[in-house]
Amino acid sequence: MKKIFTILDGSWFVFRAYYGMPPLEDDQGRPVQAIFGFFRMLFKLLQQKPEYFAIARDSPKQTIRKEQFSEYKANRTKLPDEFKYQMWSIKTLVDQCNIPHFEAPGYEADDIIGTLVRPNSMLTGMKWDLTYKIVSSDKDLKQLLNENTIVYDWMKDEETNVERFILEHDFEPLLIVDYLSLVGDSSDNIKGVTGIGAKGAAKLVIEYWGLDNIYANIDKIAWATQTKLIEWKESAYHSKQLIQLMEVPDLVWYDLEYANMNLDFNHIQKVLVDERKFSRLEKSIKELKKEVDWGTQLGLFG
Numbered sequence: 001m002k003k004i005f006t007i008l009d010g011s012w013f014v015f016r017a018y019y020g021m022p023p024l025e026d027d028q029g030r031p032v033q034a035i036f037g038f039f040r041m042l043f044k045l046l047q048q049k050p051e052y053f054a055i056a057r058d059s060p061k062q063t064i065r066k067e068q069f070s071e072y073k074a075n076r077t078k079l080p081d082e083f084k085y086q087m088w089s090i091k092t093l094v095d096q097c098n099i100p101h102f103e104a105p106g107y108e109a110d111d112i113i114g115t116l117v118r119p120n121s122m123l124t125g126m127k128w129d130l131t132y133k134i135v136s137s138d139k140d141l142k143q144l145l146n147e148n149t150i151v152y153d154w155m156k157d158e159e160t161n162v163e164r165f166i167l168e169h170d171f172e173p174l175l176i177v178d179y180l181s182l183v184g185d186s187s188d189n190i191k192g193v194t195g196i197g198a199k200g201a202a203k204l205v206i207e208y209w210g211l212d213n214i215y216a217n218i219d220k221i222a223w224a225t226q227t228k229l230i231e232w233k234e235s236a237y238h239s240k241q242l243i244q245l246m247e248v249p250d251l252v253w254y255d256l257e258y259a260n261m262n263l264d265f266n267h268i269q270k271v272l273v274d275e276r277k278f279s280r281l282e283k284s285i286k287e288l289k290k291e292v293d294w295g296t297q298l299g300l301f302g
Contacts, residue, residue, distance in 0.1 A: 002131045002148075005259065006050035007116055009136035010057040010094075010101065011109050014038055014087050016155060027277060034086035035093065036278055041154065042099075043284040045135065049291070052130070052259040054100040056112040057091065064106045065242055072242060075189040093276070097268045100259045104248045110140055114245035116254075117149050140180070140243055145173035171206050178211045181240035190239045193232040200225060211240055265289035 017037030024033035046053065065072050094101055102112045117132040132149040134141050142151055142165060151160045165173050182201035184192025196204075204221070208214045215233065218226055229236070265285050273282045 002129050003051035004048075004133055005052035005054075005116075005130045005256075006045070006048070006133045006135060007113050008042070008045065008053070008055045009109050009113065009134070009138060009141070010055040010090075012136050012138060013041065013055075013154070014090055017041060018083055018086065020155075031082040031086060032089075032278075034083065035089050035276075036280070038090050039093075039272060039278065039281055040284065043281065043288055045154065046261075046263075046288055047291070049261075050133065051261055052256065053261050054102055054116070054259040055094060056109040056116070057101060057103040058109050059103060059105050059107050061105050063108055064246065065108070067106075069238070069242060071189055073188050075186070093271060096271045098264060099268075102251060102254075104250050107246060107248050110138060111246040111248050112251065113141060114144055115248040115251045117144055139176065140185075140245070142173050143176050143243075143245065170202065175205050175210060177240060177243050178214075179205045180243050181211055181236050184239060185243070188242070190242055191232075191235045192239050193228055193236050195228040195232075196225065211236060261292075263288075263292070265292065 014034055017040075018034035021033035021037035023031065024036055026032045063072075102116070104112060113134055113136075117134065130148065132144075134144065134149065134151045135154055136151065137153045137155060142160065145151060145160065145162050145165055147162065152158070153160070162173060169176070169179075171179070179201050180190070180192070182193050182196050182204065183198055184190050193201075204214050204225075208217055214221070214229065218229060221229065265288055269282065269285045269289075272278045273285065
């Protein structure tokens with residue numbers, strides 16, 4: 001049976017924690033609902049007992065995509081200061097708890113995840129016998145689906161593998177990049193091709209197998225659609241450039257053992273419960289510690 005490497009889209013998880021929790025303050029009056037919610041969800045996730053685990057985080061500095069396209073994600077609501085404070089606190093606490101994490105200047109969490117799950121082609125060349133479980137609801141990450149990689153939507157408690165994706169979309173996961181290049185992605189302010197919707201984009205992608213082939217066969221496409229494609233060609237390819245995941249060079253030689261699920265739960269309890277006073281997390285931490293200790297004992301006597 002393959003070992004599981006769970007990779008958490010950390011930025012997405014923080015957003016879900018912040019907007020999914022009621023307001024909460026610590027004894028000094030500081031907002032902490034995102035911090036508490038993040039770690040509560042994290043410990044529930046770890047109860048699934050992955051053999052390897054890591055958090056992927058967005059770069060705190062301006063990303064390469066933002067440098068290339070100033071309007072990228074420009075339509076998003078400005079984050080409140082209390083959210084920024086809590087995001088910074090979560091990063092600090094993850095570091096203090098020695099929870100495996102990856103972050104690279106200029107790159108997004110998606111790029112890090114994409115680099116981590118492609119070891120055979122992009123890293124050391126070692127053929128690790130792993131199942132990669134990406135925890136996120138980001139549709140861009142579904143381009144990574146293959147026989148060794150699944151995407152798990154924590155909020156829906158729903159796993160998507162290659163078979164399920166094809167059943168839902170009628171095309172291969174890799175083609176979601178070309179599909180989104182046509183329909184755009186309003187959440188990231190990616191324009192795509194104006195006038196082509198989901199059904200039209202899916203039909204084109206299925207019939208011509210990608211953006212390059214669509215434009216190579218432009219004369220065969222119905223006039224109304226052809227006109228839109230020609231007018232918005234530059235936007236389509238620019239959109240594809242933004243949607244495709246980048247390789248993160250600094251991760252090329254990372255050691256898989258860094259992500260080994262060998263957490264010190266006594267230390268985590270000290271940081272989160274004794275020092276930060278998140279007493280409601282104590283039960284979850286102790287349960288995880290008990291399961292890890294029990295698993296170690298079974299290993300010793302097995």
